[in-house]
Amino acid sequence: MRPMLLVSAMLLCLGAAQVTARAAAAPPARLDHILLWGRSIDQVTAVMAVKLGFQVRPGRDPGGVANRYIRFADSSFVELLGITRPDPAFDPGMKEDQQALKGDPGSRTFGFRTSSLDAIHRSLQALHYAVTPFFSGPDSAKPGWRLFAFDRAPLSSNTFFIDYAADYAPDQFDPANAGDHRVTREHPNGARELSAIWLVSGDAEADRKQLAKMGFGNAVPVRLPEVGAVGFCVPVGPTALLALQPEGSGIAAETLASGGPRVLGVSFGVADLGRAQRWVERGYERTLATYRGLSGESFLAPTRDDLGLSIEFHAIVPGRAPCAGADVQDGV
Template sequence: MRPFVLLSALILTLGVAAPAMPATPSPEPASQLDHVLLWGRDIDQVSAIMAVKLGFQVRPGRAPGGVANRYVRLADRGYIELLGVTRPNPDMDPGMLADQASLKGGPGARSVGVRSSALDQVHALLKGKGLAVTPVFTASANDPDGGGPTKPPRWRLFAFERPPLSSTLFFIDYAPDKTDPASVADDRTARQHPNGARTLSAFWLLSSDADADRKQLERLGFTGALPVRIPQISARGYCIPVGPNGVLALEPDGQGIAADALREGGPQVLGVSIGVADVDAAKRRVERGYEQVLAGYKGVWGDAFLAPTRDDLGMFIEFHALPGTAGSKTCGEFKR
C-alpha cells in the first residue's frame, strides 16, 4: 500500500493548485465508479487489445515525460484509462515507480477512482471518521487533457495517506461538461463502441481478505454488501453497492485463477465488469478477436461472459447484460 500513487498515473496532468478547503459535512452524498488505471506493456499494445480483440473505441491522450495515456469512455461517464511507457528512462515520480515495481513491468491495474459530485463533503466526512485523507488537489488552469483553461478546474481529487483498501482508491470530481453543440456531439461519439459497451459496472478488488475490504468500504460509507461467488475464477467475497455500480471485494476460493493471481501479483484490480447493449453480439465479437469459443454464465450482474484478457491486460474484462434488461441483476439480486 502506498500514498499518492494515483497522483502520478491518474490523469497525467500533474499540474496541481493549492489544496481546497473542505466544506461543512452533510449526509452521505451519492457516488459512483469513475475509472480504473490500466497499464499495458506499451501504449500501442494495450490500445490494440482493447480495440481489435475487444471492440472498444480507444480515444487519444498524450505522452508527457515518456508515459502515454489513452481512454475508453463509456456512456455512464465511467472509463478505463490506458497507460504505457513510450521511451527508455521515462520521467516517473515515486507513485509511478511503485506501480511499475508492483507490476514488474507487465500489464495490470492497481488503482481505481470513485466519482462524487460532493467531493468536499466526502473529504470532510472521511476525515471526521479518522481516515488519513490527502488534501484536495486540482487540475492546473492549462490542463492539457482538457479543452483549454477552465474555471472551475477540470478535475479535483483526493486520496489517502494510508490507503484503506487492498488496492489504491481515490475520489474525484469534474467540472461541468461543455454544452455547445460541437462538444456535446464529440462527447457522445467518444462514448459509442462497436461492442455495445455502455457502463462501467464493477471493480474487482482481489486480496487475501475480502472481509477486510468490505469493512473498510463500509467505513467509507458503502454499505449493503452481499456475499458472492465467481466460480469462473475460483473467487468469493462481497458485492458492495457504490451508487448504481458496485465493488467486488474478492479473495481466492480454493486453488484456481484468483489464487494464482494473488500469489503472482499480490493485491490487485483483478477485473472490471462492463454492461453491454447485446451480450450475445459482444460475445461473438470477442470470440472472433480471440479466435476461441467463450462460455456464457449467470454472473453477479446476470447474463455474462468473461473475456480471456488476463495474459494481455493483466486483468479480466467481464461483459454482462445492461441493468434493467432481461436476466440482469444488481449486486447479486435479480431486479424486480
C-alpha cells in the same frame, strides 16, 4: 497510495453533517474509472480495440508515460497507461506501481466519483483516514477536475475520490458539439457502462469493513466460481465494488500469487451480448461460454495474459440494482 501517482495520472488525461468514529453515512458516489497499465501503450490499445472491440481515444505523453481513454455512455471510463521511453519521468507513486506490477500489465488503482467531494473529505478526516490535500487539473485557467487520495491506502487496492467541472471536456472536443461527445462513447462491441470493479486480496472481510466505515455499506456475500473467488458485493451508487479473495485454485489465486492485491476484473454492460461475444471470440480465436453472473447473462473474456485482469461482459438489464443478482452464501 502516494498522491503523486494520482496527480500524474489525472494530469495525463486531463455545512457538512457531524460525524463520529462510527461508519459515515453512505456518500453520494459511483465508481468512475480504473488506471490500466499495459506492456506498452500500443499493446494495451491493440488488445482493447482489436481483440475486445472498444473505441480507444487519444491522450497525451508528457514525460514518457502515455495515456489513452475508453469512455462510456454512463460517463465512466478506463484510462490506459504505457511507458514510451527507457527513462520515463516516474513520480514515486508511478515507480511503486510499476515495481508491484513488475513491468507486467495490470491495474492497482481505481477512483470514486462524487459531487460531494468536500463533505466526504471532511468526513474521512474525522474518521482519522490519512487523506491528502486536494489536487486539481489540467490547469488553473480552465475548469477540470479535483481529487484527493490517501497517504495510506485504506483498501487492498489504491483509490481516490474525484469530481469534474460541468464543462470539462477531456477528449479535447468542444463540449457544445453533442454529436462528437456521443460518438466518442460508442463502441463496436456495444459497451455502454462500467458496472463493477473487482478487487482481490487475501482478506475480503478487511476490505468490506473499511468500505463500511467509509460509508459504503449493504455488502452482500458473493461467490464467483468463474474466477475461483468469494467475498462481497458492495453497491456504490449505480455501480458495484467487489471485494474478493481466492477460494481454491483459479484465476483469483493465480493473480494474487503472481502480483499481490490488485484489480482482479472489470464488468461492462453491453447493449447486445451476442455481438460482444462474437467480437471477442473472433479476437481471441476461441469459443466462449456464457454463465449467469451477478449482473445476469455474462461471459468472461480471456484477457488475463494480455491485460493482467479479467474483463466480464454482461447484458444490460434496465432498472437492475447493483448486487441484485448476488448469490448469498452463508458463512462467507
